[in-house]
Amino acid sequence: MSTATLIEPPAFEPPVVRLSGVTKEYPGGVAALRGVDLTVERGELLAIVGPSGSGKSTLLHIVGTLDLPTAGSVTIAGHDAAALSDRRLSALRAQHIGFVFQAFHLVPGMSAQDNVAEGLLYSGLPRAERRKRAARALERVGLGDRMKHRPHELSGGQKQRVAIARAVVGEPDLLLADEPTGALDSASGEAVMELIHELNQEGATIAVITHDTEIAARLPRQVRIRDGRVVEDSGPRGPLGSGRGAPGAAEGCGPETAPLPGEVR
Ligand SMILES: Nc1ncnc2c1ncn2[C@@H]1O[C@H](COP(=O)(O)OP(=O)(O)OP(=O)(O)O)[C@@H](O)[C@H]1O
C-alpha cells in the first residue's frame, strides 16, 4: 500500500517540527533530555550543537520519531507522533523525514544508484522509477559518474554524498543529519556542508547535529544544548533572512512557541 494513503496532509501549514516540554529518560535513570521546546519552520537550516553526552543524538532520534519521549509532545509536519500507531509512524517517517548519519549506513555490495533508490522503497513507486529518480539525485550531489560504484569503491566524502542523495530523493519535509562530517577529512567535510547549504537554498529544511562549533557558526540558526536542555537558541530566520528570534526564545517566550491556528496539543 502507498504510504500516501496512510498519512493525510493537514489543512494548514504547520511547522515542520514542534517539540514541547520534551523529556527523555533512559532505563537506569539517565535524563538525556529535560524539557526541550523546539520549533523548526519550513525552509530553515539549523545547527543543534552541544558537547558529547549533551543529548544531541537523543534529540535527533525523537525529532526523527525513531524514539518517543518520556514526556512532552512531538509534532512533525502537523502530525502528533504519540497519536500514531507504529505502522503510521513508519509511514510518517518514510514520507516526511530523511536521515544522514556520521557512519553513512550504506548497504555494502549494492551500487550507489540502488542505495539511493532504497530511499524510495516505501514510496509506492515502481522500481524503474525509483532507479530513475535515484540517478537524478546522484547527479544532483555531483556523483553522476559514480552510479555503479559500490560503497567500498567510493571515498568517505562520496559515500556521504550518496547517503545525502538517499535521504533527499523522496523530497522529505525534513533532513536530519547527525555529525555528517564527523568521519570525513576537512576538505570532504567542507564539500558535504556546501551541499547541505545548496539543498537548503533549493528549499530543504535541514537540522545538522554537531559538536563542531565552527560548523554550527556558519549555519543560519544555532540551538545549543547542554545536559539535555536548550541553553541558547539564536531563533528562526526564515528563508528570506527575516531576522533573528527574540532573546529568551529558548525559555519558551519567543515567537516560535506561540500557538498556531488549528493546532492540536
Ligand atoms: N540507549 C541509552 N540508554 C541509556 N542511556 C543512554 C542511551 N543513549 C544515550 N544515553 C545517555 O544519554 C545522554 C545523551 O546521549 P546522546 O547520545 O544523546 O549524546 P550526544 O550529545 O549525541 O553525544 P555525542 O556528541 O558523544 O554523540 C548520555 O549521558 C548517554 O550516556
Ligand SMILES: [Mg+2]
Ligand atoms: Mg551523538
